Amino acid sequence: MTTxxxxxxxxxxxxxxxxxxxxxxxxxxxxxxxxxxxxxxxQADGDFKIKFSIGTTESGAQxxxxxxxxxxxxxxxxGHIQVDLFPGAQLGDDREATSAxxxxxxxxxxxxxxxxxxxxxxxxxFDLPFLFPQPEMAxxxxxxxxxxxxxxxxxxxGLVAIGWGENGYRQLTNSQHPVEKPxxxxxxxxxxxxxDLHLDIWRTLGANPTPMSFAELFTALEQGVxxxxxxxxxxxxxxxxxxxxxxxxxxxxxYTPFITLVSxxxxxxxxxxxxxxxxxxxxxxxxxxxxxxxTLNDQIKQDLKDSGMQITELSPEQVKVFQDTLxxxxxDWRDQIGGELIDDIREQxxxxxxxx
Ligand code: TK8
Numbered sequence: 001m002t003t004x005x006x007x008x009x010x011x012x013x014x015x016x017x018x019x020x021x022x023x024x025x026x027x028x029x030x031x032x033x034x035x036x037x038x039x040x041x042x043q044a045d046g047d048f049k050i051k052f053s054i055g056t057t058e059s060g061a062q063x064x065x066x067x068x069x070x071x072x073x074x075x076x077x078x079g080h081i082q083v084d085l086f087p088g089a090q091l092g093d094d095r096e097a098t099s100a101x102x103x104x105x106x107x108x109x110x111x112x113x114x115x116x117x118x119x120x121x122x123x124x125x126f127d128l129p130f131l132f133p134q135p136e137m138a139x140x141x142x143x144x145x146x147x148x149x150x151x152x153x154x155x156x157x158g159l160v161a162i163g164w165g166e167n168g169y170r171q172l173t174n175s176q177h178p179v180e181k182p183x184x185x186x187x188x189x190x191x192x193x194x195x196d197l198h199l200d201i202w203r204t205l206g207a208n209p210t211p212m213s214f215a216e217l218f219t220a221l222e223q224g225v226x227x228x229x230x231x232x233x234x235x236x237x238x239x240x241x242x243x244x245x246x247x248x249x250x251x252x253x254x255y256t257p258f259i260t261l262v263s264x265x266x267x268x269x270x271x272x273x274x275x276x277x278x279x280x281x282x283x284x285x286x287x288x289x290x291x292x293x294x295t296l297n298d299q300i301k302q303d304l305k306d307s308g309m310q311i312t313e314l315s316p317e318q319v320k321v322f323q324d325t326l327x328x329x330x331x332d333w334r335d336q337i338g339g340e341l342i343d344d345i346r347e348q349x350x351x352x353x354x355x356x
Contacts, residue, residue, distance in 0.1 A: 032292050034068050037075045039280065044271035050083045050278075052108040053091035053100075055214045060238035061296065062110065062258060063087045065165055065289030072281040081274060089215040095194065102158035104265035110258045112167050114195040120154050123259075124337045125345060127197040129326040132255045135166070135294060137352045141345055142257055154259065160267045163282035165258035165289040167232060168297070172253070173245040174228030175221070178312050180249070182206050182325050191217055191229040200329055201253070205322070221245060232256075233300045234293055242309045249312040250301075251322060260286065 050073070056062045063085070070083040091097055094111030098119075101109060113123040125131070132138040141147055142164040154161035172179060174188055185207040192198040194211040202209035207228075212220060220226050221244040229241065230253070236242060260282045267275065305311055314322075334342060 031064060032288075032295055034064075034071055035284075035288060037072050039072075039076055041078050042076050042273050042277045043078075044080070044273040046080070046271065048081045048266075048270065048274065050081060050107040050266075051086060051091065052083055052110075053086040053089075053097045053106055054110050055089040055093050055097075056087065056235055057238045058085075058087040060087075061234050061289050061292040062165065062167070064292050065285040066110070068288045069281045069285040072284060073278060076277055076281075077274065081277075093213040093215040095213070098159070098261060101261055101263035101266075104158075104263055106263060107266045108260070108262050110165055110260050112193060112256050113259055114193040114198060114256060116259070117195055117197070119157060120150075121336065122150060122153065122338065122341060124195075124197050124333065125341050126257055127195055127201075127254060128333065128337070128342065129201055129253050129329060130323050131345065132349060133353065135169070135255065135290070137349045138166075138255050138257065139290065140352060141348055144348070146341070146344060146348075151259075154261075155264075158264045160262040160264050161259055162262055162279045163260040163286045165260060165286040166293045167256040167258050168234065168293050169232055169252040170230045170254045170256060171233060171236065171248055172228060172230045172251050173236060173241055173248040173309075175224070175245050176227050176247070178247050178249070178310060180312055180314065180318060181321055188228055189226045191220060191226040197329070197333055198254075200332065201326060204326055204329055217241075218244070230254075232293070233297055233304065237300050237304055242304050242307050245309070247310050247312070248304065250314060252319075253322065253326075258286075258289070 052066055052069070054062055054066065066085050070085060073081050073083050091106060092100060094109070094115040097106060097109035098111055098116060100106035113126050117124045117127070147164060151161040151163070174190070176188060177184065179185060182205045185202070185205050188207045190202050190207045190209045191212045192202060192209045194213065199209045199211060210226060212226070217229055218239060218241065221229060221241060228245065230251070231239070231241070236248070262278070270278065301311065330342070
């Protein structure tokens with residue numbers, strides 16, 4: 001049984017802040033220091049190399065988490081496991097990297113859950129709008145029984161799922177005009193992840209959505225193939241979307257997790273002690289990623305404003321209009337996702353809200 005999220009989260013925060021300027025649009029943002037590695041050295045037979053691919057750039061919180069993973073695994077295996085990091089979709093986007101794991105040509109990746117709904121339909125529950133009012137509620141679900149069961153279910157089809165990370169709350173950006181209400185989306189071409197529920201969300205709001213790989217997104221925005229997109233502030237900045245998007249709306253409309261995947265072919269070759277080491281490092285990486293993402297969120301939003309982006313912050317009444325407009329999405333997707341899973345999560349969220 002995993003420890004409770006709060007206890008795990010607090011231990012990671014102990015690390016000091018280094019004046020690291022990791023992000024392009026602002027030199028002021030400080031990236032939390034990589035925590036020290038804790039735990040004994042692990043001895044096992046053989047030497048191994050892990051190629052770890054992600055879609056976001058090396059300026060984001062996700063990559064910072066991977067650097068911590070690399071540090072833990074290399075130190076605690078005494079260098080017998082080497083980790084090479086490949087950010088920026090160098091080795092393929094979320095779906096391509098996942099297929100490479102299944103083929104055994106890549107060892108690890110950490111995609112968003114949304115593009116993998118075609119393989120694991122239950123992941124669509126995370127695409128439901130406004131499901132988690134606060135990130136800690138997502139933590140409780142992902143680190144709890146529901147999240148653990150999903151990792152077990154996703155350990156199939158040539159994959160081993162060993163942990164969760166934070167992509168975060170998605171915000172809308174566009175190149176045309178400020179968006180304060182659903183009507184303002186009329187006629188806007190919005191890129192979504194390759195996910196039918198996200199297409200439904202933006203169609204229901206009145207936009208003209210199109211699914212597209214993250215690897216193609218910057219060029220599509222730059223060339224005006226699409227008018228807008230939606231991602232967390234840290235990804236908007238680390239992918240320089242603010243250079244081709246003048247407007248943003250703080251919608252917080254979906255919380256997207258990352259899932260840490262390993263190739264089953266590689267996993268089966270790893271001695272058990274190294275499997276335990278990699279699994280432990282993945283858990284610590286996920287916690288640290290959450291910390292970095294949350295520590296930097298507000299600062300980065302300010303950086304984007306300072307870089308000239310016009311950010312619309314919605315009032316609770318304006319948010320409610322988006323929520324009410326999207327309520328039918330819950331009804332439409334209930335059977336496909338599974339009513340029980342949705343109810344379990346909504347109940348857990350409600351209990352957490354009542355305890356506040
Ligand atoms: C990066 C993606 C990205 C996601 C998207 O590989 O596609 O917009 O938010 O983070 O997973």
